[in-house]
Amino acid sequence: MRANPRIGLTELARLLRVARGTVQARVEKLTNRGVIVDFGPTVTPEGVGYPILAFVSLQIAQGRLAEAVEALRPVPEILEVYGTSGQADLLCRVVARSTPDLQEIIARILASPAVQRTDxxxxxSVQVPYRIEPLLRSAPSTAPHDRPQND
Structure with a gap:
């Protein structure tokens, strides 16, 4: 499905040589377990006018993590925020239209009193794009998503 996201369940069943209902049930099970999280098209930031990608590390004032996260939510150029260990408390994946635009985004981030410092x-360039297939191929068959669930 990752290799051909437009494939229908009927075609997938034909390729796998199983019943369509079997494919549908398995896809539903994987979706319910959070293994498959979306079916939509992937939209690239570059394609919609945001060619600059940056990773911004934030150091947060002691005890103000929730406040910092809430200050980041309204900034649409922040695509993801991860809590981290080490010197930084948060790592943000940020896109921008230009380097001056990136500077403005960083200024908005720093406007929060909860954010002490950014890096x-x-x-x-992208040297290895996001990929999951090699991990799936190397995962043992006893991966958590394959284990029976207690209902």
Whole structure:
């Protein structure tokens, strides 16, 4: 399904040589367990006018993590925020239209009193794009999503 996201369940069943109902039940089970999380098209930031990708590390004032996260939510250029260990408390994946735009986004982030410091790294190129297939191929057959669930 990752290799051909437009494939229908009937065609998938034909390729796998199983009944369509079997495929539908398995896809539903994987979706319910959170293994499959979406079926939509992937939209690239570059394609909608945001060619700059940066990773912004944030150091947060002691005890103000929730406040910092809430301050980040309204900034649409922040695509993801991860809590981290090490020197930074949060790692943000940020896109921008230009480097001056990125500077403005960072200024908006720093406007929160909960954010003490930022450190920004601009991505110059993608060397290994997001991928899951190699992990799936190497995962043992006893992966958590394959184990029976107690209902």
């Amino acid at each position: 920004t790294t601009i991505a110059l």
